[in-house]
């Protein structure tokens with residue numbers, strides 16, 4: 001059943017039925033990232049963060065994966081399921097953080113630091129992953145760095161806020177790439193302090209997904225956010241905390257698309273975005289008409305060379321093995 005929000009976007013039951021019919025006809029599973037528009041989250045077979053979706057992509061039985069998210073995420077699905085056809089409704093749905101480092105730049109950086117271990121946020125292209133030793137997410141970056149021998153130099157990228165947070169948490173000096181996600185500009189310290197002051201009894205929940213929230217994690221580690229009412233939680237953890245907490249209002253620091261799922265799973269809670277303007281325009285390039293077109297025409301297929309797939313799989317699997 002489509003929500004009121006979905007219907008308000010001009011998407012109707014007929015669109016949803018046609019999307020599901022075509023998916024069944026083509027043996028396709030539709031995966032949607034938490035930052036997708038509500039109509040796409042509602043019609044998808046699975047909704048989750050990038051790591052959850054990668055795991056699902058590797059396990060599903062369908063021969064085609066339609067990935068509603070940004071391009072590097074669809075690439076990760078292809079790396080983990082190379083025998084499957086992976087489609088993305090718009091191949092131009094990029095990521096400002098992933099674009100902040102290219103494979104050539106990484107190769108040049110490695111040449112300046114021979115023998116260094118490369119740890120890259122999962123928000124990178126497949127070509128960059130192919131040059132990487134360990135992938136990480138915001139949720140496991142500290143654990144990954146702690147697993148690397150003390151005497152090794154570390155090149156960490158491309159998110160400078162996550163890099164600073166990890167340095168602070170581990171007490172370890174690293175070489176950090178100065179990349180960033182444009183969306184966190186909508187979740188700046190002043191906005192957060194204003195919102196906290198406006199809701200003095202509210203808890204603050206930071207979702208450690210994507211570059212848009214890494215600045216908040218850094219602020220928490222510097223003591224600029226109230227530690228007694230700030231929590232860093234994944235989606236399941238947020239839902240549980242909201243059910244257990246005495247608070248009835250929660251400030252959520254992440255891209256605003258996440259609120260759709262949280263409201264659905266926790267209708268009694270009052271959810272306030274840390275900033276309404278924290279919207280990832282790349283994620284929103286995946287629209288309901290493009291999803292339908294994708295199923296009708298096969299646009300756009302994600303293709304990677306076998307060499308890139310083989311090399312890029314290594315840091316992803318290392319990351320998963322450390323968890």
Ligand code: SF4
Pocket residue numbers: 070094095096097098123181182183184210211212255280281282283
């Ligand atoms: S929110 Fe930022 S890091 Fe996440 S996909 Fe969008 S641009 Fe990339």
